[in-house]
Amino acid sequence: MQDGIVIGEGVVLDARPASFITRGMGAMLDFIVVGAVIMTTLIVGGVWFLERAALSEDIAWVVYVVATVVVMVGVPVTIETLSRGRSVGKLACGIRVVRDDGGPVRFRHALVRALVGVIELWLTFGGIAAITSLANAKGKRLGDIAAGTYAVRVRGGRPPSAPVVMPQALASWAHTADMRRLPDGLALAARQLLGRAARLAPESRARLADDLAGRIEPYVAPGPPPGTHPEAFLHAVLAERRERELGAGQRERKRAEEQAELLHRLPFAVADPPR
Structure with a gap:
């Protein structure tokens, strides 16, 4: 029997978690599309800025540290906050990140996910996130557990059912x-x-x-x-x-x-x- 709230008509109200494969595809698309564009822009812009300004090596390191923080934390937080949990990859795969109660994610949820993601996504190339998602019933990674969120399917669900009519x-x-x-x-x-x-x-x-x-x-x-x-x-x-x-x-x-x-x-x- 499927868990959920059964109303009088016999309909179960639930939000089905996205599968591991779907989440992995969304993360891969995010990395390819968003990460490649942002990294290219930052590298090209940083080199051009350093050549024009003739900055010292210390200032150059500061620029690259700031650029790294923007790529790893700033961009994911901004995208998830403004799109209410739908990045480019998630939009393409038909999934969305929501709170445990089903509500849309806010800035604090996106920030926690991004900060934890620095370790489990970037520093370990997604290894920790993959292991945690496979071990969790809702496919949560460590960032989701800390933020109280998970990914749900918003497309490709059950087809609409025929209405129940009293004869x-x-x-x-x-x-x-x-x-x-x-x-x-x-x-x-x-x-x-x-x-x-x-x-x-x-x-x-x-x-x-x-x-x-x-x-x-x-x-x-x-x-x-x-x-x-x-x-x-x-x-x-x-x-x-x-x-x-x-x-x-x-x-x-x-x-x-x-x-x-x-x-x-x-x-x-x-x-x-x-x-």
């Missing part, structure tokens, strides 16, 4: 049926089947729908009307679960608003004095 013939039955005992796992399996039903062979589609409807029916009382098509039964159950969960959420929000309003009133329901 009109089963609407009155579904509104009165008790389906509170239906496990989330079965609801998820039904949602996945309906989402890819159009891409299945007719024989496999009918067999899977009939099997899944038979597994769900014991958790629904009373059962569907005789002669109900298995897929129509699944649609009705998932659509009704979705509506009930939406209604429960709205009632809970309304009750919270009423309680918050009572907290702002004076004791014993005395009206607030006029201002």
Whole structure:
């Protein structure tokens, strides 16, 4: 069973980590495209500046140290901060760096990643980062662990699923049926089947729908009307679960608003004095 939050319709909300190969390709593209351009610009510009200014050897070392810091830290931090976690390589590979809670990375996250990356990416040619990513369940390198970030896929995911619609013939039955005992796992399996039903062979589609409807029916009382098509039964159950969960959420929000309003009133329901 896949981990995640299962809502009433049986949909799992998750952000899938990018694979090791995808992250490696993105890092390689970043190094080739961004690193080569920046290094060439800094070297050519530094040589031209030193020849024109006739600076001393000490000042020349300072210039190269500053250039190295800019390449290793300044540029990655700037790109990740402005692009919200999408460098050139990550954009090409369809991945993005996000926080552990799924939010966009900020300056401090990019800075920590870049500082740790000096050791695990530049000084070891990516060796430490590769070993750490392979050992981590989310493919994190040391910079991600320190910053609280990881790379997720933003392209190439699952195709959009077919919508769940309440069959009109089963609407009155579904509104009165008790389906509170239906496990989330079965609801998820039904949602996945309906989402890819159009891409299945007719024989496999009918067999899977009939099997899944038979597994769900014991958790629904009373059962569907005789002669109900298995897929129509699944649609009705998932659509009704979705509506009930939406209604429960709205009632809970309304009750919270009423309680918050009572907290702002004076004791014993005395009206607030006029201002």
